Amino acid sequence: MHIISQFLILAVIFCDFFLLSSYSTFELVKFAALQGVLTALLPLMAAEHFAAEGIAFALSVILLKGFFFPFVLRKLIVKNNAYEEKKREYSGALSIAVYLFVFFVSVWLSIKLDLEVKSLSWIIPASFMTIFSGLFLIILRTQTVSQIVGYMVLENGIYCFGSAVFVQQPLMVEAAILLDIFVAVFVMGMAVFHIGKEFNNSDSENLNELREETGQEADI
Amino acid sequence: MSFLSSFLYFYGADNFKELSLFLILMPTVLGILSFLVSSNAQRRSIIFIGSIFHFLITGILVLTLANRDLYAVSNFPVLILNSFSGNIENAVFLSVVSLLFSGASFYSLKYLKLEEKNIRKDDEGFLINDEPEAVFTGFMMFFLSAMTLVCFSxxxxxxxxxxxxxxxxxxxLIYFHRSRRSLExxxxxxxxxxxxxxxxxxGTFxxxxxxxxxxGSLYFYDIISQAKNFNPLWLKLSFIFFFVGYGTKMGLAPLHTWLPDAHSEAPSVVSALLSGALLNCAFLGIWKSYSFMRIGGLGEFSSSIMIFFGIFTVFIxxxxxxxxxxxxxxLAYSSVENMGLMCLLLGISFYVGREAEKLVFLSAIGHSLIKSGMFFIAGMVLFYYKSKKYAEVGPMFSKTPFTAGMWFLGFILLSGAPPSPLFFPKLFIFKFMLLGGKYFISALMIFLFIIIFAGLGKIFYETIFSGANNLQEIKEDKTILFPSLSFFSISIFIFFAFFYFSRGIK
Known part of the structure; x- marks a missing residue:
């Protein structure tokens, strides 16, 4: 079990790398879904004995993150013809720089915080890396679908952290949090659908009408 | 009162858990119902009757649960509060949410009817095709459920x-008008x-x-009893993350960027609820975290953060x-200002205790009532003059005199001049800084208050007394502004009540 857990954590870290370096939205969705499934499996691998509740919860997370979200997002990509992110000349170098930054900051933070998770040594850096990767996806990508993927990745990281430190919450609260994430992706998906309908593409660069007007601009 | 006491007698004083759950779930059920019924008139009735019912039950619960001793009622952790003792902020915010929603539902009755006939273009010239009313009323009720749950958590x-x-x-709800700007x-x-x-x-983790x-456990009950022994590093980190997280939702600078956009593009009734009720709900998260910090002996750390960001928010x-x-x-930026003030006052409460906490309540209630009332009026101003730009509005004084009078009264109350309940918190902040020897900050605060007064004053003066003046006669609707009038009256009453009971600020 221990080796499998370590393998899963390594896979989560690789997913972060692929997420930050990929500019194909289909690939982003694929890796975010894979990461979601991996993070859902982690608490099961780390547990000493299997509880029915835990298995049922992990299965619902896998169903949601591994199948439902990718299904919705793929539909959105096809509908809005949003297969590729805009790639600039420096995109490749920027991806590597961001990944290295995320990697070193996460490791540094984990050392500083000094959390004893003896059984899974890399789980804390992996969860921080995933959180930062999600944030960077939201900030750096312009496709609204990629920003939803960024939110999913951020949530994967938080889920990973929660399972790493064994935060116990009542099942009802866990279910409420999961339901919120489900509705969040659904509502964001609806918004992207409307953005696509309104502007004929789902690029967030279209959304630039609202800004503070200076006195001169207002006069014009 | 006799009806209330007989209701309580028959219901049984210890069965209020079911009533609390009913209060949370009832709007959800009504929200689903509004998707199922066929006519818009029925939907408006659902929203109105549901919110009035919500207000009545809230009244019963708040009056009953306010004086209950949490430890006497239950000696085990609960997910839903069964007492407001020690959680008075929850009771206050729940009452405000419910009162505001009742006003909003009354306003919606006419507002939605007017919107139905109001075919117009947005700023880029595209036709505005409003959201179906089923979606609007349904999500309004879900929104009420969620806010009630926040207050009962x-x-x-x-x-x-x-x-x-x-x-x-x-x-x-923000996307009600289905324009490009509202989508953004x-x-x-x-x-x-x-x-x-x-x-x-x-931060929760x-x-x-x-x-x-x-x-450790995340039940309030457990945290309050054990916070003294909490690890200070993690507690500090949790506060910072709560502050950033809930502060974003509350509209504290520099995380306030969503707030002016959402408030200006949402229909006014939604802006009123966002500003008056939702921001308070987010503030509740910060308040809870701050109270844990105080129990954990880290009050100074958290209060210094709150004071700094409170002042910074007012500045922005x-x-x-x-x-x-x-x-x-x-108006949205005025909400940002008031959130900054509330944050600042809560931070100050570490040094002066209950007095500042009372003023946080006064500030929260006053702001919620006045700002909601103002957004209701702003909705009608937008409806009459078809522009959000103040230079294109007016002169309201001659064209819509009743609305102009309400608009002016709202401005006086919003600016914090007497008889506004916001007068006391502002005066207190100034005095606290001055008596503490922080002359520069007290001068800065006075300067900022003057700037805000001048900025708002210019807008209100221009809309009331000057303006485009190229419109034909406007048929003014006075009854729709009844909620604004009620909220302003309650605010003025609160001012005098507070003044009478505390004899001003000592």
């Missing part, structure tokens, strides 16, 4: 889930707030970690109000 995880639910249920505002609101709230979830390396709002061209955006 007795577990930090559940509080998080409820605050996130408020974001998700209010997003479709909705997207920004969804992304910024969801990411902010996700950070608060991380840190709080759990502070109770032990294998994760003053900066943007001064050069504002749109009156709804100016």
């Amino acid at each position: 007795a577990h930090m995880g559940l509080l998080w889930a409820a605050v996130e639910a408020t974001t998700l249920f209010s997003a479709p 505002a909705t997207w920004k609101y969804l992304v910024v707030c969801s990411v902010g709230i996700a950070i608060a979830l991380l 840190f709080l759990s970690l502070s109770g032990g390396k294998s994760g 709002s003053a900066l943007f109000i001064l050069n504002q061209k749109e009156y709804k955006r100016a």
